[in-house]
Amino acid sequence: MPALSAILETALYVDDLDRAAAFYETVMGLPAIHQDARMRAYDVAGRGVLLLFVRGGTLEPVKTPGGMIPPHDGAGPLHLAFSIERGQLAEWQAHLDAHGVMIESTSEWPRGGRSVYFRDPDGHLLELATPGLWKGY
Numbered sequence: 001m002p003a004l005s006a007i008l009e010t011a012l013y014v015d016d017l018d019r020a021a022a023f024y025e026t027v028m029g030l031p032a033i034h035q036d037a038r039m040r041a042y043d044v045a046g047r048g049v050l051l052l053f054v055r056g057g058t059l060e061p062v063k064t065p066g067g068m069i070p071p072h073d074g075a076g077p078l079h080l081a082f083s084i085e086r087g088q089l090a091e092w093q094a095h096l097d098a099h100g101v102m103i104e105s106t107s108e109w110p111r112g113g114r115s116v117y118f119r120d121p122d123g124h125l126l127e128l129a130t131p132g133l134w135k136g137y
Contacts, residue, residue: 013055013074014122081127
């Protein structure tokens with residue numbers, strides 16, 4: 001069987017693209033690498049891409065010069081986790097507080113990792129996780 005090497009893209013679906021973009025750029029500090037009327041793409045530390053799509057805006061195929069992107073969409077509060085260095089957890093908590101982002105929960109994991117959970121403006125559950133959460137991380 002051929003091997004997978006990583007997850008390259010993660011997509012969230014949002015109701016207000018400008019509001020979501022402001023959150024991910026200002027609060028999360030992600031640099032935009034592509035933007036148009038239906039989506040934004042953000043570099044995540046050179047190791048992945050976060051895609052934000054307008055909810056319901058990708059229900060038709062999209063033709064590109066290189067081919068066609070099939071339709072997709074999502075509903076409800078989704079979840080994703082960002083990896084952070086262990087020593088940055090307190091700094092991130094203070095940063096979220098300074099931006100008025102409520103921390104919903106924290107967890108300590110058997111392998112030694114710690115997680116902080118909070119929501120984006122569309123209600124998606126975001127997590128900041130330190131090493132020790134999963135085997136291999």
